[in-house]
Amino acid sequence: MKLIDIPELKAAIASERTSKIRCLHKLLFDFDGDRQNRSRIREFPGFEFQPNDKDFNEKAKLIEEKLSLNELITISNLLLINNEGTKKEIVLRLLTYLCDLDILNQNIIRENDSGSDSENENEQNRKSYENLSEESVQLPVHNVYQPNISFNDIESIIMPFDGDSHQSIEKWIELFEDVVNMFNLSDLHKLVFGKRSLKGKAKLYIQSETGVNSWGKLKNLLLSEFGYSCNSAELHEMLSKRKLKDDESLEEYFLKMKQLCTRGNVEDTALMQYVINGIPDSVITKSILYGCQNLSEFKQKLRVYEKMRFDYDKAKPNKPKFGNETKDRIKAPKIENKDKFKDTKLNNIRCFNCGALGHKSSVCENKIKGIKCFKCNKFGDHLAKDCTIKKEHSNVTVDKTTSCENLTTKIVRINDLNIVSLIDTGSQKTLIKKSILTK
Numbered sequence: 001m002k003l004i005d006i007p008e009l010k011a012a013i014a015s016e017r018t019s020k021i022r023c024l025h026k027l028l029f030d031f032d033g034d035r036q037n038r039s040r041i042r043e044f045p046g047f048e049f050q051p052n053d054k055d056f057n058e059k060a061k062l063i064e065e066k067l068s069l070n071e072l073i074t075i076s077n078l079l080l081i082n083n084e085g086t087k088k089e090i091v092l093r094l095l096t097y098l099c100d101l102d103i104l105n106q107n108i109i110r111e112n113d114s115g116s117d118s119e120n121e122n123e124q125n126r127k128s129y130e131n132l133s134e135e136s137v138q139l140p141v142h143n144v145y146q147p148n149i150s151f152n153d154i155e156s157i158i159m160p161f162d163g164d165s166h167q168s169i170e171k172w173i174e175l176f177e178d179v180v181n182m183f184n185l186s187d188l189h190k191l192v193f194g195k196r197s198l199k200g201k202a203k204l205y206i207q208s209e210t211g212v213n214s215w216g217k218l219k220n221l222l223l224s225e226f227g228y229s230c231n232s233a234e235l236h237e238m239l240s241k242r243k244l245k246d247d248e249s250l251e252e253y254f255l256k257m258k259q260l261c262t263r264g265n266v267e268d269t270a271l272m273q274y275v276i277n278g279i280p281d282s283v284i285t286k287s288i289l290y291g292c293q294n295l296s297e298f299k300q301k302l303r304v305y306e307k308m309r310f311d312y313d314k315a316k317p318n319k320p321k322f323g324n325e326t327k328d329r330i331k332a333p334k335i336e337n338k339d340k341f342k343d344t345k346l347n348n349i350r351c352f353n354c355g356a357l358g359h360k361s362s363v364c365e366n367k368i369k370g371i372k373c374f375k376c377n378k379f380g381d382h383l384a385k386d387c388t389i390k391k392e393h394s395n396v397t398v399d400k401t402t403s404c405e406n407l408t409t410k411i412v413r414i415n416d417l418n419i420v421s422l423i424d425t426g427s428q429k430t431l432i433k434k435s436i437l438t439k
Contacts, residue, residue, distance in 0.1 A: 001045070001046070001101040001102055001105065002042065002043055002044060002045050002046075002101070003041060003042055003043075003044050003101065004042035004043065005101075005105075006101070006104070006105045006108065008080060008108050008112075009078075009079065009080070009108075010042070012078055012079075012080075013038055013041055013042055013078075014038070016078055017178070017181070018037075019174070019178055020074050020075075020078055020178075021037050021038055021041065022037060023067065023071045023074050023075050023078075024041060024075050024078055024079075025037040025040065025041060026066065026067065026071075027063060027067060027075055027094070028040075028041065028044055028098070030062070030066075030296065031294055031296065045101070046098055046099060046100060046101045047059070047095065047098055047099045049099065050099055051092075051095070051096050051099060056095060056099070059095060060088075060091050060092060060095055063091050063094075063095070064087060064088065064091055066296065067091075069087045069090075069157075070157050070178075070179065070182075072087060072090045072091065072094070073090070073182065074178070074182055075094060076090060076093075076094065077182060079094070079097070079098075079104070080107075080108050080111065081093060081094060081097055081104075081107070154179070154183065154193060155193070155196060155197070157179050158175075158176055158179050158193060158197045159172065159175055159176075159197070160197050160198070160199045161197060161198055161199065161202050161222075162198075162199040162200035162201060162202055162203075163200055163201035163202035163205070163225075163226050164200055164201055168227075168262055168263045169222050169223055169226040169227055170223070170227065171262045171263075173219055173222070173223070176193075176194065176197065177190075180193060187214055187215050187216070190215035191212075191213070191214055191215045191218055194215060194218050194219075195212075195218065202222065202225075202226065205221075205225055206218065206221065206222075209221055231264075232264060232265075235260075235261075235263055235264040235266065236266075236270075238260060239257065239260060239261070239266070239270075239271075239274040240274060240277065242256075242257060242260065242274070242278055243278045243279075243280065244278050244279050244280060249306065250279070250302045250303075250305065250306045251299070251302065251303070251306075253275070253278070253279075254275055254298075254299065254302060257271060257274060257275050257278070258271060258295075268294065268295050271295070272289075272292055272295070272298050275289075275298075275302075276289050276290070281309075286305070288301055288304065288305050288308075289301050289302065289305055351364050353366060353367050353371075353372060354366040354367075354372050355372065355374055366379065371383060373386075373387050375387040375389070376389045409421060409422055409423060410423060
């Protein structure tokens with residue numbers, strides 16, 4: 001059996017909104033899909049695994065990560081399955097029915113039979129909805145199920161709009177209508193929930209307007225005030241300038257970039273490239289993020305990359321959160337060599353006042369003594385060229401040298417005085433004849 005063989009689901013697949021069909025397609029095939037989503041869903045024969053199998057549990061875990069509670073409720077309503085319970089309970093219920101489409105068909109037939117008995121009761125409930133209470137309201141999710149849903153429950157699902165965020169008003173209206181249509185709300189309910197969802201500048205603007213008594217008028221006012229046409233050049237410039245901040249995680253950065261892309265038509269591959277370019281790290285380290293086929297795979301690689309960076313930063317706490325280690329390694333020795341060069345340069349400075357090394361004449365301690373004569377080495381009032389003191393020179397003449405039997409010494413006669421002098425060749429090794437060595 002296939003989903004198209006169930007009459008109720010065949011009609012629902014053909015008539016439901018594209019956004020709801022996309023949610024169901026993501027659950028069944030693990031990606032958003034394309035124009036062929038409805039065709040693939042119609043031919044879906046059910047999952048091959050059975051409840052509580054390993055593949056069943058892995059699929060359940062994957063769905064919990066990829067789909068929100070709002071999307072799971074939408075899928076449950078589309079497949080005419082009970083949507084009560086926690087997120088995990090809804091996931092397990094959906095997978096159990098989709099493992100055996102015969103059971104799903106029998107459940108729909110049984111619920112339709114029981115639903116006909118409560119038709120009158122549903123009509124009474126429908127009339128009571130016109131008197132909306134902001135504290136609590138009972139809303140029909142489907143003809144079969146009638147859970148009690150408070151205003152706070154619905155308000156927690158609807159994303160607020162403040163008029164200052166990067167999210168476009170067109171996208172917010174689309175998401176808002178998905179939620180209110182899921183609960184089959186009337187126009188009055190849409191107006192109330194719409195006004196309660198406005199914050200900041202958007203709320204002040206609507207409060208300043210009069211005659212806003214329907215959802216259609218509210219929507220038109222919001223579009224006229226906050227509708228902004230962003231061309232491709234401006235959008236791509238904003239994406240290229242957006243960088244990862246120090247106080248945000250990679251997942252938060254990715255979601256904000258994805259939200260920014262809703263203001264125009266940006267391909268998934270372009271979004272992934274902008275996200276990678278906005279991470280301040282070396283290309284080699286970020287190479288793990290390249291080559292993704294879809295956004296789901298890219299998000300998984302982002303988690304792996306963030307875990308890798310966390311472990312690296314934990315091992316080296318003095319390193320920045322993100323940076324180029326190659327540049328750090330190159331800069332470190334340069335700084336050290338620069339300091340050594342400064343010390344060497346300082347030691348080679350000669351004072352023009354006293355002639356000593358290691359300081360300049362401006363800080364010389366002997367400056368108060370006056371000018372120094374470098375000929376007599378005395379401080380006073382004259383320079384070396386004006387010095388009157390003559391140095392005594394002794395004229396030493398070498399008359400002759402006389403050889404000696406000792407090869408390491410020579411007798412040198414200086415001023416009629418014979419002096420035994422030691423010969424220093426200046427070499428670490430000295431060559432001698434073998435005949436002399438044997439002696």
